[in-house]
Amino acid sequence: MLDTLFPFLGGLGLFLIGMMLLSEGLVAFAGGSLKQILLAFTGRPIKAFASGALITALAQSSTATTVTLIGFVSAGLISFTQAIGVVIGASLGNTATGWIVSGLGLKVDLGFYTLPLLGLGALLKLLAPGRYKELGRALAGFGILFLGLSMLQDGMQGLAASFSLAHLPTQGYGAHFLIMLTGLALTAVLQSSTAAIAMTLTALDAGAVSFDQAAAVVVGASIGTTLTGILVAIGGTIYAKRTAIAYILFNVIAGLLGLLILPVFLKAMHATGSYINIPPGAVGLAAFHSLFISIGAALCLPFTQQFARWVQRLVPDRSARPQHHLDDSLLQVPALALETTQRTLEELAQRLLNLYQHTLNMSRPNTATADLQQIETVLDQAYEFVLRIPSAADDPAVATRISALLHTIDHMHRLRSRLQNPPNGDLHDSRYQQAQTLATELNTLAQASLHGQAPADWLEQIQVKAHALTERLSTIRGQLLAAPQGHDDASRTLRITDTHRWFERSSQHVWRSSYYLNLARQTEL
Structure with a gap:
């Protein structure tokens, strides 16, 4: 037998x-x-x-x-x-x-x-x-x-x-x-x-x-x-x-x-x-x-x-907006898991950039806080998901794309944090006009890139504008610190400097997240 x-x-x-x-x-x-x-x-x-x-x-x-x-x-x-x-x-x-x-x-x-x-x-x-x-x-x-x-x-x-x-x-x-x-x-x-x-x-x-x-x-x-x-x-x-x-x-x-x-x-x-x-x-x-x-x-x-x-x-969808598209079963096909993560991050980037524009326009919706909380949750889930995508040591394309996606998530997290804590005061104040104009132009280019409607050199333009905002912060800080100040002047200096720093930091994260998201797309398997 x-x-x-x-x-x-x-x-x-x-x-x-x-x-x-x-x-x-x-x-x-x-x-x-x-x-x-x-x-x-x-x-x-x-x-x-x-x-x-x-x-x-x-x-x-x-x-x-x-x-x-x-x-x-x-x-x-x-x-x-x-x-x-x-x-x-x-x-x-x-x-x-x-x-x-x-x-x-x-x-x-x-x-x-x-x-x-x-x-x-x-x-x-x-x-x-x-x-x-x-x-x-x-x-x-x-x-x-x-x-x-x-x-x-x-x-x-x-x-x-x-x-x-x-x-x-x-x-x-x-x-x-x-x-x-x-x-x-x-x-x-x-x-x-x-x-x-x-x-x-x-x-x-x-x-x-x-x-x-x-x-x-x-x-x-x-x-x-x-x-x-x-x-x-x-x-x-x-x-x-x-x-x-x-x-x-x-x-x-x-x-x-x-x-x-x-x-x-x-x-x-x-x-x-x-x-x-x-x-x-x-x-x-x-x-x-x-x-x-x-x-x-x-x-x-x-x-x-x-x-x-x-x-x-x-099987009805009981949520107004799906939390995410990242299902563990996708990990069986790394190329597909990476593609789905890419599209999830592109969707989140569009939502973040929309909220950024509303913040620049001083027209933040009442749902902004809830939206930012949901974005944070999905970004955390995306981070854990990307870490579990199999990556062969001899396949540099997969490793490069995983690295780019992780960098994207990091900068999107930082941008979300900036939007969670916008500066106090009127961003339409003439003192911030140049910074606001640069930030708006930069944000418009980033949004256009997500829809495939940006000019060929859009990434270089974003980088130039981000650097211009960094130089603007340095110039404003130097001018304010050079002037004699009392207690009230010092408070005003800090407020103006913090606001310009918010413009500069936010723009850096928009630029960096756009760069790495584009790098991940260019490395598509």
């Missing part, structure tokens, strides 16, 4: 590790390619659907697709309605592994032929520069995956004699539902619908389950894959919750459709098998998986707007 159980368990473990390495390696190697594909093909629902299916099939991970999607929705790159199409496509792309396993893995001993990939992958991981290390991880994962599948197949052949579902009923919806729950439980234990379906395919190939039972298990695995989505939804941002709920709802709908059409499909497969004298097998099972997902997609895609509104009603 142990000589069959151990290879089965070892094969299953290798398959899961291979899937993990392949998925993580491909996602890390692809970097900005995921972003480019999604952004290029997320116009109409059918294009969003195609991009979701393509990315998931290539990355071998619907999780990678949904994580990327969460970041894009939260950053405002695509709408939630467009995201629905990608989510549906990800479900179809998830069926690609079943075709690979049934079409090649069970027919050819790929575990033997992919062994060289393990050596090549290990060499690339150890010796290759930059992102090619991640390509090595993906190649090694690919080799381990099929080596595990080969061991799983051998172990299942031995277990088939002692493990069988033949005692379970196979006819009627009640029987199908019971077997479906088995597939759901299997996926819950393995935390991978792909692994559950690979096990089912090898069990079918070994004769441990019938085709009817295997088809019902696949339906259960398709629904069970949403359990990971439930974990993502718990404690995630509003965007993570909505994306996870959309993924869950679609897979449940598609799974129920699969259960509904299962008797008809089985009759058709058995009739076809009798006609060509070949019983239905693993390829037919992969086809069934793709079939009911495709039917679900065909029914849901025309109603993506209604689907999106339904999810939004199920």
